[in-house]
Amino acid sequence: MPRRGEARPLSEHYGDLVRVSLMEARPAGLHTRQLISATRLTKSQVARGIRHLRDVGAAEHLTPVIWRHRDGYKFSDDPADWIEYEKKQFRQILGRLTRMITGTLDPHLARYPDDEWAQLASAQLTGVRATLAQLTK
Numbered sequence: 001m002p003r004r005g006e007a008r009p010l011s012e013h014y015g016d017l018v019r020v021s022l023m024e025a026r027p028a029g030l031h032t033r034q035l036i037s038a039t040r041l042t043k044s045q046v047a048r049g050i051r052h053l054r055d056v057g058a059a060e061h062l063t064p065v066i067w068r069h070r071d072g073y074k075f076s077d078d079p080a081d082w083i084e085y086e087k088k089q090f091r092q093i094l095g096r097l098t099r100m101i102t103g104t105l106d107p108h109l110a111r112y113p114d115d116e117w118a119q120l121a122s123a124q125l126t127g128v129r130a131t132l133a134q135l136t137k
Helices: 009-025 032-039 043-061 079-111 116-135
Strands: 065-068 072-075
Touching (some): 032 043, 043 065, 065 079
């Protein structure tokens, strides 16, 4: 059984199929349904292939896989595309973190203000939240 972080053979295979399809489509991108058609994989297999590319393949080939509403998944050589995608990802993470803080951690602190765990989490996440806010600008 593969160790954590190691690619499983099927993930690697799906990633290779997705990578080849995206390379053939360059400079255009492919939406999920187009990748399904091009690779003859299922939707979940395409998703697994994309995850593999992001975890392993992009680093090996030095080109990140980005996703844009108008283009779908694509390899881009333009750093502006990478930055746009990265900022979008940071905005999503910031939104999830903010909802967790305001919906769970803040009420926890309101009910139990002396709780060490909640104080530690709040202190640490305040810095993370500020950093993510800067990265989304």
